[in-house]
Amino acid sequence: MGEPGSYVELDQEGVRRHLAARPALAARLGGAPGDWAVREVSDGNLNSVFLVEGQAGGLCVKQSLPHVRVDPAWKLPLDRAFFEAAYMRAVAPHVGSAAPALLDYEPALFCLVMESLTPHVILRRGLIERAEYPRMASDVGAYVARACFATSGLARRFEAVMDDIALFARNQTLTRITVDLVFTDPYRIAPRNRWTAPLLDTVAADIRGDTALKQAAARMGERFLGRPQALLHGDLHSGSVMVTAEETRIIDGEFALMGPIGFDLGLFVANLLLSLFSQPGHDEAGAATYQAWIAAQIETVWTVFDREFRRLWNAASANAAGDVMPSALLAGEGSRNAMQESWMADIHDDMLGFAGMEMIRRILGFAHVLDLESIGSDDTRAACELQALAFARRLLVERSASGGIGALLRQRAGRLPS
Amino acid sequence: MGEPGSYVELDQEGVRRHLAARPALAARLGGAPGDWAVREVSDGNLNSVFLVEGQAGGLCVKQSLPHVRVDPAWKLPLDRAFFEAAYMRAVAPHVGSAAPALLDYEPALFCLVMESLTPHVILRRGLIERAEYPRMASDVGAYVARACFATSGLARRFEAVMDDIALFARNQTLTRITVDLVFTDPYRIAPRNRWTAPLLDTVAADIRGDTALKQAAARMGERFLGRPQALLHGDLHSGSVMVTAEETRIIDGEFALMGPIGFDLGLFVANLLLSLFSQPGHDEAGAATYQAWIAAQIETVWTVFDREFRRLWNAASANAAGDVMPSALLAGEGSRNAMQESWMADIHDDMLGFAGMEMIRRILGFAHVLDLESIGSDDTRAACELQALAFARRLLVERSASGGIGALLRQRAGRLPS
Known part of the structure; x- marks a missing residue:
């Protein structure tokens, strides 16, 4: 379900590099990576979530954390991002626009990139x-x-x-x-x-x-x-x-x-x-x-x-x-x-x-x-x-x-x- | 569930060699491998079954076949022996002597060796x-x-x-x-x-x-x-x-x-x-x-x-x-x-x-x-x-x-x- 050895926690600059390295995602944002606005909006307990805005559009980046977000000592396995991606792929053909589009899943980072939901x-x-x-x-x-x-x-x-x-x-x-x-x-x-x-x-x-x-x-x-x-x-x-x-x-x-x-x-x-x-x-x-x-x-x-x-x-x-x-x-x-x-x-x-x-x-x-x-x-x-x-x-x-x-x-x- | 590449169908001599190569099984039979009586008793459609008798005891050898036994053109996957072994291992601790003992399972050959049931x-x-x-x-x-x-x-x-x-x-x-x-x-x-x-x-x-x-x-x-x-x-x-x-x-x-x-x-x-x-x-x-x-x-x-x-x-x-x-x-x-x-x-x-x-x-x-x-x-x-x-x-x-x-x-x- 991924290679935990290569996992790193993405911060704002990590998110920017992650998206810049994926041409299809970078094109959705448009313009130069340095101009993208990267904002952390995590509010659950289990994941980091970032909203990224470029001149052409926005993306949402969600990564599993190896611990409860507010308590680094409470460890959690990372694989929930794998199951979230698997769920999204399974239902996407059937639910139309009721699910946001999953644009990328990186198993090594347990990281999903989805369409950004605004102004929802x-x-x-x-x-x-x-x-x-x-x-x-x-x-x-x-x-x-x-x-x-x-x-x-x-x-x-x-x-x-x-x-x-x-x-x-x-x-x-x-x-x-x-x-x-x-x-x-x-x-x-x-x-x-x-x-x-x-x-x-x-x-x-x-x-x-x-x-x-x-x-x-x-x-x-x-x-x-x-x-x-x-x-x-x-x-x-x-x-x-x-x-x-x-x-x-x-x-x-x-x-x-x-x-x-x-x-x-x-x-x-x-x-x-x-x-x-x-x-x-x-x-x-x-x-x-x-x-x-x-x-x-x-x-x-x-x-x-x-x-x-x-x-x-x-x-x-x-x-x-x-x-x-x-x-x-x-x-x-x-x-x-x-x-x-x-x-x-x-x-x-x-x-x-x-x-x-x-x-x-x-x-x-x-x-x-x-x-x-x-x-x-x-x-x-x-x-x-x-x-x-x-x-x-x-x-x-x-x-x-x-x-x-x-x-x-x-x-x-x-x-x-x- | 096994390595199909190394699979061979065991005949009577193959069964003899298979058991001779496994000291614990050979010891149950006793005596020299050449003296073991190997008898094919297959009567289902899906497997080869052999009964082997030595001077100290008997064994039953069951192998999945890649085709219906009476029709080599009707192909079947081999993995049913894997599931039979998994079932036997799962229930053995709970059912006492009501299940024959599974003595050996060879994944590459999809082959089980069990205690022989006589005179059942x-x-x-x-x-x-x-x-x-x-x-x-x-x-x-x-x-x-x-x-x-x-x-x-x-x-x-x-x-x-x-x-x-x-x-x-x-x-x-x-x-x-x-x-x-x-x-x-x-x-x-x-x-x-x-x-x-x-x-x-x-x-x-x-x-x-x-x-x-x-x-x-x-x-x-x-x-x-x-x-x-x-x-x-x-x-x-x-x-x-x-x-x-x-x-x-x-x-x-x-x-x-x-x-x-x-x-x-x-x-x-x-x-x-x-x-x-x-x-x-x-x-x-x-x-x-x-x-x-x-x-x-x-x-x-x-x-x-x-x-x-x-x-x-x-x-x-x-x-x-x-x-x-x-x-x-x-x-x-x-x-x-x-x-x-x-x-x-x-x-x-x-x-x-x-x-x-x-x-x-x-x-x-x-x-x-x-x-x-x-x-x-x-x-x-x-x-x-x-x-x-x-x-x-x-x-x-x-x-x-x-x-x-x-x-x-x-x-x-x-x-x-x-």
Whole structure:
């Protein structure tokens, strides 16, 4: 997956030399390398990110670091850039402009060069500012449908699916993070857990003692690890989506693995829900209106995903490409429709369960979300978090009798208790 | 997986030299290499097999051939010996004497050397002769429980499971055989299909037109490819089991893959059922008695598997080894028991469905079984096969309302229609 011996950490001048040595990239920037503006914009924990501007255009350079960015003593393997590049290459033919173009990957440096996204902003920040993005929900729903359908056994011979299973089964460092932080730690005493204490101490203890909830969580964990339906982004929260009013781009696929399709949907929906429940904590005026907008977006993510996934399945049935649900066994539209109903119900069920787990871990686990963290008052934040946790519990424990995401949203308690 | 450039097909003298060059193996045989008796006993389609006898003991030598044994023009990749060796090494620590010891694997020659099994006979032949093996059913049930539990995420960290998923995802040539011959061909017009014609022409056409049956088959195919629960043998029919009255040995793991546990159980149970339904075709006198013995063995395979799998799970929970159903989420015996019930019901359901598909493909597909093929009269064989097909259809379509394998066996029509 690269030659670690030749790895060096790129600084601003290193990035400039790296791009100058690659004529196709240099041509995209235009002008002389000395005139390029190189700006470090790293804000995750695991990578260096640079934006480079030339007179003809811009590029984004992302390099894996051998340690947590803010703590050189916490070592990490470098190979996540390899998996991010592999994910981008696998989905690019299917998702159109919803993914930025991968222009170069240098294995020795674990370094990706992508098109620069301007003036896009990170969706999470846009949601905190109560901006509305008319295309976001349908773009993300269609993206998941296209990326997942194309990489599933519905569209491909099993040999191609197993090749991807074998490849992404090596992405174990980041998968371990998900297994521990999403599927285990919030349900036990764990050193990395934190929450709005002491206000949430009781609910955290309740969750650790909630047998039905923990059984549901155990089943979701089994599905995450044991159901390689399609190639997943693996970390599709609102920080992995960049938006303008007209465009949506999905970034940061380094957690990619073969898994259940509902996981990508569930993570995204959960982060919209976390934003929804955070709204009254920022400014009561207008909160309900923006919450209604978010709720509508959540429904749109699902309905567009559902429609696009079925459309792709119907179109693919003509050429009988996949070994899963092969046309030979599902001849006739009626038979295919019956199987589609069953698949979509299953993915919807997974989406709700994974969404519940993502919400819980963002409030009681290690990694929190700015939507809630940026609420200054502990009392206000805790009130929002309690509502989110109650909703998350319903997603996990009551989802099969819930009537689906639309019904759950209509029943939600959406405002601060008065 | 070996160096194909240095591959040579071993003949009897080649086998002698191969063993003579390996002191530990030569010592097991004893005496001078020139005195060893080397006998070719190949009877499968894919490999050469030799039994070697020395004054101190015997060995079995198995080598992959680059072509179908009876047709040098039908080329095959050699790597199945690599996967058989990998399977044997993975399960050996867990299954005791139920697997023959792998003594040597030579990657360049794709050649395994194992302990020789004497006086064991192939179970399928024993069943045709109506021999009773008191330990067979419980030994096979316990073998599947031990091999599958130990290689599942219940017993291991997900990293170890994913390493095996990545490894066995490369066993694609033999998996393709299963996908085509078991999961697809019998349900469509396919050149390799054959059956007792014209007597079964109608039922074969009925099955190709049976929407409910084909939907059930499509679901089982999806589970086979999409549920890497544990490391499977992958071809556990009655020709892969060698028996005496006291001992049972499982051989021929070259189809190994990570898959649903019920697949191994289903294949084995299906082959017992095929023998059961074949009995009246051989000799009416005594057929019913032997059928009752086989039916009891089928129940024993399941009950011993179920008991042993739960025992292993309970024992493992103390040290919390697995990332699937982790102890942190299932603290307390009640919670673990509830999850075990759900797991065992699921595996039982898979077992019935896969058994139905195995029975159908052995009657309407490419590879048939000697139990039925050795019935000389087409009329008699077809009568047995029709009963087996009717039972197989129930396994696939009615299994969830069936009351389980015991109830199905008690309701079976067991004799030739008079």
